[in-house]
Structure formats: structure tokens, C-alpha cells
Amino acid sequence: MTIMEKMIKSVVINGEKNKGGTNEKYCFFNNKGGVGKTTFTYHIGFALEQLGKKILFVDADPQCNLSSHLCDDNIISKEWGTNGNSIYKAVEPIVSGSGDINFVEPYKLSNRNIWIFVGDLLLSDFEMELTNAWTQLLAGMERGFRITSAIYRIIVNFCEKQNIDYVFIDIGPNMGALNRAILLGCDNYFIPVIPDMFSLRGTQNIGRTFATWITNFQLSLDRADISDFDCVKGTPKFIGYILQQFNKYRKRETKAFENWSEQIPQTIENYIVQPLTVPSVC
Numbered sequence: 001m002t003i004m005e006k007m008i009k010s011v012v013i014n015g016e017k018n019k020g021g022t023n024e025k026y027c028f029f030n031n032k033g034g035v036g037k038t039t040f041t042y043h044i045g046f047a048l049e050q051l052g053k054k055i056l057f058v059d060a061d062p063q064c065n066l067s068s069h070l071c072d073d074n075i076i077s078k079e080w081g082t083n084g085n086s087i088y089k090a091v092e093p094i095v096s097g098s099g100d101i102n103f104v105e106p107y108k109l110s111n112r113n114i115w116i117f118v119g120d121l122l123l124s125d126f127e128m129e130l131t132n133a134w135t136q137l138l139a140g141m142e143r144g145f146r147i148t149s150a151i152y153r154i155i156v157n158f159c160e161k162q163n164i165d166y167v168f169i170d171i172g173p174n175m176g177a178l179n180r181a182i183l184l185g186c187d188n189y190f191i192p193v194i195p196d197m198f199s200l201r202g203t204q205n206i207g208r209t210f211a212t213w214i215t216n217f218q219l220s221l222d223r224a225d226i227s228d229f230d231c232v233k234g235t236p237k238f239i240g241y242i243l244q245q246f247n248k249y250r251k252r253e254t255k256a257f258e259n260w261s262e263q264i265p266q267t268i269e270n271y272i273v274q275p276l277t278v279p280s281v282c
Helices: 003-018 037-049 065-070 073-080 088-098 125-139 142-146 150-162 176-186 198-202 206-223 255-272
Strands: 024-028 057-061 114-117 166-170 188-193 237-243
Touching: 024 088, 037 057, 037 065, 037 114, 037 142, 037 188, 057 065, 057 150, 073 198, 088 125, 088 142, 114 150, 125 142, 125 176, 125 206, 142 150, 142 206, 150 166, 150 176, 176 206, 188 255, 198 255, 206 255, 237 255
Parallel strands: 024 166, 024 188, 057 114, 057 166, 188 237
Antiparallel strands: none
């Protein structure tokens, strides 16, 4: 069974409990870049669409690599325009201070049951708002929850209208406020790794950081009164890591990386599984 077949099986099994189009939300995340996050996101979405599923992509990485894969420059330019529907356009009223989110419509790929909220480099402006919102959230203030849940609310709104089966969100390799908001709104996440010391190093702060985010969010949610909008659940589930199998990597034989491959299972156990299994996180 190929890596992609295993991923599809895992996603389908996880989604079986939510039959009928209930927008299971997935991320591929590592704190190290270049491990295949965007590539996996792209291919698994298309593979599931070929199985008859409705797919929504969300490009929440300001680098916009997923958007570049799916859309030509003319489409992206239009989505960035005054009347465009990029992911930034949806949160622009929050950034400008003029209001709440815009429920924009994502771009639909021709002859496909695939939609995408096109990415935007200006999304980094929204990250500053999310940093302030987190402080408000920790204080139990509704505004903090509302802004932290902004992209989540946009996703849920569209999924309910189109009966979307699976949502795949592409995010950058960092532990910033934007990724925190996205991951707290996900149902499940994979961690792609490659057999080198940088990829392994990039996993070593994931578990404890996620555990802190989840614990702090749940404690704040218990104190807050959230009733009139869709709020992130704050319960993302780690469902596995993906080891890329190369014949060659960086022009060297794979054998040279066997030492790193052998360390991956224990690294994942020590730095991701164990920190996420404490009672306050489970």
C-alpha cells in the first residue's frame, strides 16, 4: 500500500463517523518546511474528490503555494482584487477595524467538486490581530474567541451550504498565531517528516506547544459565554506521521538517512504523543 493509499484510508476511516458531508477538517503540519505539507494536501484532496467526495481547500499559508498549484495567475489576481474572494478578503474587515468577517465564496475548479479559498500574502496582517485576540481569549473575552474563530467560521459557513465532505487547510511551517487559530479549529492533523535531523528537530516542540494551546483554550472556554457564533472546538487530534520514502534525497543514497529514519518513531512518541496524552489535553 502506498503512502497516499494509507493516508486516504486513514482519512476515510476517521470521516466514517460523519457521513453525509460534515466537513472533516485536516491539516498537514511540521515546524520544518520542505517536508511535503502542500504536496500531500493537494494530492489527497484530488484523490478523495475522484472517490466522489466534495473537497474544500483553504490556503492559509501566506506563501500561497497551494493556490499556485490549483489556480493560474489570472484567477489569483482576480481573487486578490477589490471584489475578490481570497481568504484575506474574508477577514479584511477585522484587520481594517470596519467589522466582522465577510462570508465570501471560494473559487470552484472547473468540472470538479473542488473549491479553494485562495491564499493571500496580506494574510500576515491578520496574524497581528490574532496575536491580540489570543490575549483577549485567555481573559475570557468574547471578541478574542470570535477573532480566533474567524477563518473557522468562514469554512463552516461554506461547508454547510455546499455539504462539503473534507476540508484540507494548508499552513506554513511555524508556531505563529495564524497556525494556532487554524489548528485549534481542525479535527485532525498529520505530521509529514523526512529522514534528516532538521525534520526531526522540527517535531520536538510540536507536542508541548499544542498541549499548552489546547489546555489554555479549554480553560478559557470554560469561563466564557459563547452562544451566537461557531467557535473553534480546540480539540485537534493527531492521527499519525508520514515518512517520505526517497530512493535519493539531496543527491545522496537513502541509506545515508537510515539513522534518522530509525529515530522517527521514538521521536514522535516522546515529543508528540506523550505531551498530548496528559489528562488536561485528552
